[in-house]
Amino acid sequence: MYRKPVKAKILIVDSHKSEHKLYAAALDPNFKCYFVDNIQDAWEILYKYPIQVIIADEMIEKTIGVDFLTQIQKQYPEVVRLMIADFKNMQLCLLGNVAGIYQFLYKPWRPDNLRLIVNNAVKIFNLQDKNKISPLDFKGDLSKRLIATVKPTKKQKNSYTGGTFDQLVRSEKSPLNVLCADVQKFSSYDIPILIYGESGTGKELFARAIHYYSARESKPLIVENCAALPDDLLESELFGHVKGAFTGAYNDKIGLLEQANGGTVFLDEIGDISPAFQVKLLRVLQEGTLRKLGGNRYISIDIRIISATNKDLKTEIKEGKFREDLFYRLAGVEFKIPPLRERKVDIPLICMNIIKQGNLLFDKNIVAIDDEAIQVLKGHKWTGNVRELQNEIQRAMIKSETDSLSIEDFSSNLKEG
Incomplete structure (x- = not known):
């Protein structure tokens, strides 16, 4: 007997109720969407339903969207996180991405672009569920919840x-x-x-x-x-x-x-x-x-x-x-x-592990980090520990146009020490 495929569940958190219709028009035919305009209702939806992707506005009822998604990362690290922001605030969001956000979209977003990004986010969630990738790959934290870890023998x-x-x-x-x-x-x-x-x-x-x-x-x-x-x-x-x-x-x-x-x-x-x-x-x-x-x-x-x-x-x-x-x-x-700054001997191995996972995520083929970059990475203080390191490596991977990361690929914060 034929059964309709189960639609992926998407939670949209936006204080502007008028925006909900736009999201619905773009996503409803392909996804099961839940719309809320405040943080309290968002938590209730997350408790009740197995949400796979969450889309949050940059500001929600006087709450900064990044702060809310940081809480989501801690509580539900397997949920893929997206953020909608004004173009003028996009750079600030990227620099302050402590929530391990998978992707940012700037306003006004295009429906076809939103559908594509959400579809990719669902694929990432499903790869986690099938043990193809760890849920840590896009969350900015190698040390967080290992939902996909196979129980040891x-x-x-x-x-x-x-x-x-x-x-x-x-x-x-x-x-x-x-x-x-x-x-x-x-x-x-x-x-x-x-x-x-x-x-x-x-x-x-x-x-x-x-x-x-x-x-x-x-x-x-x-x-x-x-x-x-x-x-x-x-x-x-x-x-x-x-x-x-x-x-x-x-x-x-x-x-x-x-x-x-x-x-x-x-x-x-x-x-x-x-x-x-x-x-x-x-x-x-x-x-x-x-x-x-x-x-x-x-x-x-x-x-x-x-x-x-x-x-x-x-x-x-x-x-x-x-x-x-x-x-x-x-x-x-x-x-x-x-902390990571007391484990400098581990940094090269951790970097290569992040690159290995990032190659799957970003469809890249990076195989190395040059010696100068390694020395800079080992000398950095890493107040954010592995989370900060992964953010740096992933940004460098996206920026790089070769199969090896160099110091030019990393952020100015890292270069300045």
């Missing part, structure tokens, strides 16, 4: 660089090697782990490795970015809610902690949760039970918590910003991931 996990650590590109002399070995040793012990590291250093990648090296590997691994949501939404996301708990709660929802029962929960940016929510999380971890938002029944859970932060939680405790009792519930053992 027992044989792989016994090798030194097996399992998900294979995705963490490093040399034989990398300072990460000892850290990876230590993490692997502690992974099999069912204790909470706290990971420190700057943004872009690979905290989530380590969390995934810990899960797959543990006895819980066959159970769910749930990832939540605590900085991406306000308290009420974070509570609903983690604990779940009952129908009628708040406006828009049309059905009961199973929280992520309950979904992860028997498995692992990775709470990223744990240092950003409010004092009020710290109390609620502490109670759940102490008692091993949770209560859905608006509910009155307690649910038992068995989960392992891995958390991560770029903040010094001990300093936060002294300043009264983080609960000491919650800290000790999270920090059974602590690991610190070194």
